[in-house]
Amino acid sequence: MNAPDGYFSDFANALRYWRGKRGLSQLKLATEADISQRHISFLESARSQPSRELVLKLGIVLDVPLRHRNGMLLAAGFAPAYQERHLSDPEMAAVRKALDFMLAQAAPYPALVVDRLWNLVMANAPAAAMMRFFLGLPDDAPIPCDGSVNVVRMTLDPHGLRPAIANWEEVCADQLQWIAREALGDGPGSEAQALLEELLALPGIHAAGRVPNLERRALPFLPVTLSKDGVELNLFTTITTLGTPRDVTVHELRLESFFPADDATAAWFNRRAAPPGRPA
Template sequence: MTTQFGNLLKEWRQTRKLSQLDLGLSADVSARHISFLETGRARPSRAMVLNLSAVLEAPRDTRNAMLHAAGFAPSYRARGLDEADMIPIKDALEWMLERHMPYPAMVLDRHWKVIRANATADLLLTQMGLGEGTSLIEALVDDTGLPAIIENWPEVAQHMVQRLRAESAHIGGDAYLDAMAARLSEQVHGATLDLSSGSKAVVPTRYRLGELTLSFFSTMSQFSTAEDIALADWRIEHLFPADEQTRELLVRLAAGGS
């Protein structure tokens, strides 16, 4: 007879495309024991639940769910940035955002909601009708939002579809990310794409703001040892100018020019 924990374990093992033998080897237990855990013939210890969920790279909230299913208290929680043990994290975020000036940088959660933004990012977001607390994904799937001001929208959207699907797959599936990827895919279905894009080092995003066009590419940073539920999902996106015109404009803005 299977158990809730056994079902979760099997579901995540299959999500990661691992056999019972593969999982057992990585977790340093026998495939037979993995089978017994999945069928309910054996009960896991708390340490075993944490070991297996770590090997499966399950998100922190899923690890809590696996612990609960096995009869144990959760190990992970979401903290506010003003809590004492989060102060160094808050300081690190502010340091990264401010040191990236005059270029835009922002902190995003799993669903691309803007948690924090530096002054340049805040200025650009305001010009786009966005700000802290809003979701960039929602703006991407809104025809009157970002698609209306991104000059190379079809190729950018194609990359965003791939990114959303990859992020969903990494966390074992996310219905929201999958739905947004499907909506974006429908928007660009049949669109004419730049077939030479594969020859580029990166595909920049070109924003048209009034008479100006700003071109950016971005990099992502994460906290590699995060145990907090929310923090484990946060990414810091650093935008860099993809051409000299954009760089010069950002430098002038930072200097108080026009």
């Protein structure tokens, strides 16, 4: 079943959709939610209406993203339970301070913060410098962190970072999976689906992104090899999310940290971070 554009019109459709996405039978969901299978059946046929508490409980059991738990609540006739604040809001000051700290601790290696669609919202100085270098931008060129730069689009675009990524086919398959997962949850007509279709329309992407190649290198991580003007960097990344969120924005933030996969790459970043006149 496809999710409609925006919110579901009724809770029965929302419940059937998310139960199907998680591959659970009515019996399995009933067991995990500690309610009767008959109650699940009545909810899905709209013969019963859930309480607000039950909607939230089913959202937790089905591991529904906070954004879509709000959608389930609206479909059932209740107000959303989770706020969606902008990262610049005063109430988010503590979150931003924590992210600033983590970005600073990552130096001299790059780290950045993106939202669920990989729009750039924060970056440390090494990340901005790395993007400028491989994009061929001046050293003082601004790197917008207002959500206007999409990191996946920038990575896969032939006019973006793709020419500098030696193993871009592998990177492509990995990054498309992130967007496809969001599109699967949002359904057709969504911003995530539109972004996925835009990415798949880029030259060479559809074929390269079909299946990730797990046999090419016997490494415990996906390497990202960047090469330009005689500089070759071998990196791998980790993704960090904030635990126990009660806000949609916080739930969807991801901190991507880049680490050197060899000594030469580590030395390149250390040299660039060293103050003038001081050996790295």
